[in-house]
Amino acid sequence: MINIIVVLPKPExxxxxxxxxxxxxxxxxxxxxxxxxxxxxxxxxxxxxxxCGYRLSDMMYSELHxxxxxxxxxxxxxxxxxxxxxxxNDIICLSMPLKVHDLLNTVAMMSQAIxxxxxxxxxxxxxxxxxxxxxxxxxxxxxxxxxxMSEEEAYRYIQKCSMDSGTNMVETAEMVLAMMRG
Numbered sequence: 001m002i003n004i005i006v007v008l009p010k011p012e013x014x015x016x017x018x019x020x021x022x023x024x025x026x027x028x029x030x031x032x033x034x035x036x037x038x039x040x041x042x043x044x045x046x047x048x049x050x051x052c053g054y055r056l057s058d059m060m061y062s063e064l065h066x067x068x069x070x071x072x073x074x075x076x077x078x079x080x081x082x083x084x085x086x087x088x089n090d091i092i093c094l095s096m097p098l099k100v101h102d103l104l105n106t107v108a109m110m111s112q113a114i115x116x117x118x119x120x121x122x123x124x125x126x127x128x129x130x131x132x133x134x135x136x137x138x139x140x141x142x143x144x145x146x147x148x149m150s151e152e153e154a155y156r157y158i159q160k161c162s163m164d165s166g167t168n169m170v171e172t173a174e175m176v177l178a179m180m181r182g
Contacts, residue, residue, distance in 0.1 A: 002111040003048025005041055007032040007064070008077070009056055017051060017103070024104050026111070035059040039067055047071030047118070049110050054078035065091055071117075073110055132170045139173035142180045 004026055008014040011033055018028040029048070030041045035056050042048070052061050052074055065074050076086060080095040092110060094102055128136070136158065143154035162172040 001027045002114055003042075003045045004028045004051065004107070005030045005032060005038055005048065006051045007035065007038045007056060008051075008053040009033055013053075020100060020103065021107065026107060033057065035064040035067070038064060042069065042072065045072075047114055049073050049075055049107065049114070051075045051077065051107070054082050061091075062089070065089070071114075073114070075106060075110060128170070135170055135177070136173045139176040139180075143176065146180060 004021065006014045006017045006021075006028060008017065011031070014031045014033065018031050021028050029045070030038075032038050032041065033056070035058050038050060038052075042050075048071070050064070050068060050072055052064060054061050054076065056064065061074070061076050061078070068074065074091045076083070076091050076093045077096055077098060078086075078093065083093045083095055086093050092106060094106055136155075139158055140151060140154040143149050143157060144151060147154075149157065158169055158172050158176060161176070162169045165172065165175075167175075
C-alpha cells in the first residue's frame with residue numbers, strides 16, 4: 001500500500017478528502033492540519049504522497065515540500081492563481097474547486113509511480129561494502145587454488161551454493177572460508 005497523508009488547514013476538509021480516498025480503495029495513514037504534524041508522522045515511513053493545501057497554520061506548502069524526505073511526493077490543492085507559481089518545482093498540482101475524478105486519477109497515477117520506483121529499487125543489485133567484496137574474493141581465491149577452478153567457476157560455485165542454501169553470497173563465502181581453513 002502507498003502511504004498517504006492528507007494535510008489541510010480545516011480538519012473537516014482533510015477528513016472529507018480522507019473519506020473520499022478511502023471510499024475509493026486508498027489507504028490514508030494520517031489526517032493533519034499542520035506541517036509539523038506531517039513531519040512527525042512520516043518519520044517511520046519510507047515513501048508516500050502528501051496531499052497538501054497552499055497555506056497551513058505553521059508553514060507554507062513550499063516549506064513542507066522542502067522538509068519532506070526523499071521518496072515522498074506532494075499533491076498541492078490550491079486555486080489556479082497559486083498553482084501558476086508552482087510550475088517546475090517537482091510538485092503535482094490540482095486546482096480548486098476540486099473535481100473528485102481528477103483527485104482520484106491523480107492519486108492513482110502518483111501511487112503507480114511510487115510502486116514502479118519501489119520495484120526498480122528491489123531489482124537493483126545491492127552494493128557490497130569493500131569488506132564483503134574482500135571476503136568473496138578470498139573465498140574465490142581459495143577455491144581457485146585448492147580446486148583448480150577458474151575465477152568464473154569459483155564465483156558461480158559460491159553463487160550456486162548461496163542460492164541452494166538460501167543465504168547471501170557474503171554468508172556463503174564465509175562458510176567456504178570456514179570449511180577450507182578448518
